[in-house]
Amino acid sequence: RKEVEQDPGPFNVPEGATVAFNCTYSNSASQSFFWYRQDCRKEPKLLMSVYSSGNEDGRFTAQLNRASQYISLLIRDSKLSDSATYLCVVNQAGTALIFGKGTTLSVSS
């Protein structure tokens, strides 16, 4: 079983749609959790950290369920500029970030 699993997509949605990405992780000792965004042929950029209480940043909401080892990202009112690959990331021991393969989102007008 992969350490971090994501639905690879692609997700093709119209502008204004709400889209949800899910991710599961296998190591219950994981300590911190993130969503990164990666544009084509660019480096990953931190989108948001994910906290147990859930957190929101504008149109983006992240949730963590430690009992189920499940992380989610909700994007409301999708924009064309949201088109990218979204990487679910888990940190276990303060060193390595463990990445999922990424979920590709394409927002069309």
Place this chain on the structure above:
Amino acid sequence: ETGVTQSPTHLIKTRGQQVTLRCSSQSGHNTVSWYQQALGQGPQFIFQYYREEENGRGNFPPRFSGLQFPNYSSELNVNALELDDSALYLCASSLLADSYNEQFFGPGTRLTVL
């Protein structure tokens, strides 16, 4: 921008050659991690350096080695290059004292092995 820089941007090598990639960390960060991202995959952890010492290593063979300098910049060296080493090599800087370990990535070096 994150303030993390990498050089060179692109590199083409042939099988069996050796390569050195460089990374300058963000100001105030004392930790550099290196990742390999093959096409269509998420980044995979190679190793991490903290205050000039290796502080963790992923599942990569010994021909992948590294260094960190007193100014916290870092090098990744790969010997005896193989075709499968073709990938985007990313370095990420962080402040290890930050237990949440947010890491900030440089633009990467795209290595092609022919």
